[in-house]
Amino acid sequence: MFYIIDILGTISFAISGVLVALNKRMDAFGILIIAFVTATGGGMLRDVLIGDTPVFWMTNMTYVYVILATTISAVIIKRKIDYLKTPMFMFDTIGIGLYTLVGIQKGINLGLHPIICISLGTMSACFGGVLRDILCNQIPVIFRKEVYATACILGGVSFFLLRKLHVDSNFIYLISGVIIITIRLLAVRFKISLPNVYKDDVEEINL
Amino acid sequence: MFYIIDILGTISFAISGVLVALNKRMDAFGILIIAFVTATGGGMLRDVLIGDTPVFWMTNMTYVYVILATTISAVIIKRKIDYLKTPMFMFDTIGIGLYTLVGIQKGINLGLHPIICISLGTMSACFGGVLRDILCNQIPVIFRKEVYATACILGGVSFFLLRKLHVDSNFIYLISGVIIITIRLLAVRFKISLPNVYKDDVEEINL
Amino acid sequence: MFYIIDILGTISFAISGVLVALNKRMDAFGILIIAFVTATGGGMLRDVLIGDTPVFWMTNMTYVYVILATTISAVIIKRKIDYLKTPMFMFDTIGIGLYTLVGIQKGINLGLHPIICISLGTMSACFGGVLRDILCNQIPVIFRKEVYATACILGGVSFFLLRKLHVDSNFIYLISGVIIITIRLLAVRFKISLPNVYKDDVEEINL
Numbered sequence: 001m002f003y004i005i006d007i008l009g010t011i012s013f014a015i016s017g018v019l020v021a022l023n024k025r026m027d028a029f030g031i032l033i034i035a036f037v038t039a040t041g042g043g044m045l046r047d048v049l050i051g052d053t054p055v056f057w058m059t060n061m062t063y064v065y066v067i068l069a070t071t072i073s074a075v076i077i078k079r080k081i082d083y084l085k086t087p088m089f090m091f092d093t094i095g096i097g098l099y100t101l102v103g104i105q106k107g108i109n110l111g112l113h114p115i116i117c118i119s120l121g122t123m124s125a126c127f128g129g130v131l132r133d134i135l136c137n138q139i140p141v142i143f144r145k146e147v148y149a150t151a152c153i154l155g156g157v158s159f160f161l162l163r164k165l166h167v168d169s170n171f172i173y174l175i176s177g178v179i180i181i182t183i184r185l186l187a188v189r190f191k192i193s194l195p196n197v198y199k200d201d202v203e204e205i206n207l
Numbered sequence: 208m209f210y211i212i213d214i215l216g217t218i219s220f221a222i223s224g225v226l227v228a229l230n231k232r233m234d235a236f237g238i239l240i241i242a243f244v245t246a247t248g249g250g251m252l253r254d255v256l257i258g259d260t261p262v263f264w265m266t267n268m269t270y271v272y273v274i275l276a277t278t279i280s281a282v283i284i285k286r287k288i289d290y291l292k293t294p295m296f297m298f299d300t301i302g303i304g305l306y307t308l309v310g311i312q313k314g315i316n317l318g319l320h321p322i323i324c325i326s327l328g329t330m331s332a333c334f335g336g337v338l339r340d341i342l343c344n345q346i347p348v349i350f351r352k353e354v355y356a357t358a359c360i361l362g363g364v365s366f367f368l369l370r371k372l373h374v375d376s377n378f379i380y381l382i383s384g385v386i387i388i389t390i391r392l393l394a395v396r397f398k399i400s401l402p403n404v405y406k407d408d409v410e411e412i413n414l
Numbered sequence: 415m416f417y418i419i420d421i422l423g424t425i426s427f428a429i430s431g432v433l434v435a436l437n438k439r440m441d442a443f444g445i446l447i448i449a450f451v452t453a454t455g456g457g458m459l460r461d462v463l464i465g466d467t468p469v470f471w472m473t474n475m476t477y478v479y480v481i482l483a484t485t486i487s488a489v490i491i492k493r494k495i496d497y498l499k500t501p502m503f504m505f506d507t508i509g510i511g512l513y514t515l516v517g518i519q520k521g522i523n524l525g526l527h528p529i530i531c532i533s534l535g536t537m538s539a540c541f542g543g544v545l546r547d548i549l550c551n552q553i554p555v556i557f558r559k560e561v562y563a564t565a566c567i568l569g570g571v572s573f574f575l576l577r578k579l580h581v582d583s584n585f586i587y588l589i590s591g592v593i594i595i596t597i598r599l600l601a602v603r604f605k606i607s608l609p610n611v612y613k614d615d616v617e618e619i620n621l
Contacts, residue, residue, distance in 0.1 A: 050260055116261075
């Protein structure tokens with residue numbers, strides 16, 4: 001089950017990379033690299049920072065095959081990719097829930113502090129997109145509209161609260177995963193974002 | 208003592224990150240990440256390149272708490288942050304002196320060549336700002352006006368010269384730290400910068 | 415022999431870094447860092463991702479000396495660097511052949527899958543330029559015109575095909591190195607690039 005969600009999440013992330021790369025008029029190699037970095041970048045950064053090397057995609061070929069197949073398919077059907085927006089959004093949201101939990105678990109295995117574990121979870125879920133945006137020479141989207149990251153952080157906090165209450169670990173995973181997914185869905189549905197720190201300024205500057 | 212300087216340096220670096228992020232109209236999450244990367248990025252890169260993982264801020268929670276508190280405070284008082292310019296400049300300058308020494312020491316512990324140790328020191332002190340600028344999608348400031356880096360390199364060179372002379376190690380730290388701080392202060396005071404490699408060109412191009 | 419090619423490749427990569435940095439009006443420190451990252455970045459990323467730390471240039475001072483000397487020379491003769499275009503192109507091409515083989519060999523030593531080894535080889539040869547472009551705040555050239563990367567990938571594929579055929583390992587190195595070099599030369603000579611995924615669009619957007 002976890003495995004299938006992981007694959008679906010990888011596919012969604014890879015497609016989002018393909019779309020940005022197409023938009024930047026990259027060639028086939030560029031598109032593949034951007035898709036790859038978007039799908040694996042967060043987990044790769046996590047593995048490098050905790051020293052869990054070779055990084056995860058080097059020892060499990062599934063990721064490479066899935067991303068390769070996704071990229072080729074996405075380029076071929078690119079004119080029709082709009083129809084996939086809704087399922088992609090769902091996979092993507094479920095994917096960040098799962099990625100966050102994987103990152104938290106890796107931190108726990110190393111005996112790190114809960115705050116560090118939550119950071120690792122958020123990093124796993126969100127930094128693929130950050131690396132994608134850096135490679136595409138744009139300010140990371142997530143630093144402007146952070147629904148993603150807030151959902152991961154709150155899910156991570158509930159994970160450790162439930163753990164304090166000695167809830168069964170399968171339930172902890174389930175509940176905190178559902179919390180991340182629900183927050184993301186609600187935030188997008190009701191256009192919730194973080195309180196604006198610029199509210200005392202007269203007008204917004206368009207960058 | 209070292210510990211207090213480290214904290215003050217971290218605070219100064221974090222505030223510089225907050226200011227750049229505010230300037231780029233980032234949201235709360237973006238501001239926090241930029242503050243964090245500015246304060247820890249140099250040491251984090253150093254730890255990754257030498258394989259000292261999990262990286263330093265994962266095993267000592269002080270950094271996380273200090274940066275979190277600094278970021279929140281800086282956002283709240285952002286209109287008055289100008290008054291802090293002078294103390295911040297001092298902490299920041301003392302901070303780079305200390306960060307350079309920490310980097311050099313880590314290199315020595317691994318038995319690396321003095322030039323590599325000096326690189327690690329300079330990296331610790333300067334690459335937080337480089338990563339901040341990359342995440343904010345601008346050419347790193349330090350590659351244009353490098354007072355910072357030159358001070359770190361010269362301080363590192365004097366560190367190893369004094370070591371050759373078998374000076375007591377406490378003195379070595381003290382003297383080379385003071386050299387870095389003095390060069391930086393003098394350079395800023397007298398607007399010294401590296402000799403211009405473009406001097407044979409008729410005019411500067413504004414980028 | 416390998417050693418000399420490695421040095422010549424490093425020199426060519428460093429010069430390409432100097433040229434981009436000069437073009438961005440960087441100061442002496444910026445130029446040095448860009449030259450260094452262009453020459454070592456691919457191998458450095460490879461070493462970090464597989465956990466082979468401290469990264470290669472920290473334990474063999476040759477790279478540091480060569481890049482330092484190259485950068486200083488390149489800045490001094492910068493007005494005449496045009497005359498070096500042809501030999502530089504040759505060193506550079508031979509260099510990517512060699513870098514690819516070094517990356518592949520490191521992957522094999524770790525028992526990684528051939529596809530991962532080929533990725534490591536391509537990364538070693540191509541990601542110095544990617545990091546250079548990120549530091550210079552531009553979309554990586556290689557994601558737009560990928561002659562480089564395709565040559566590395568095809569060379570890597572032939573490496574493993576020859577290995578399957580139990581060819582003597584010295585020959586495998588020689589032949590796949592020559593394949594990489596030949597594809598690159600032919601591609602540049604006959605302006606071959608990857609099939610354009612945008613061919614169904616009416617016009618190209620100039621970014």
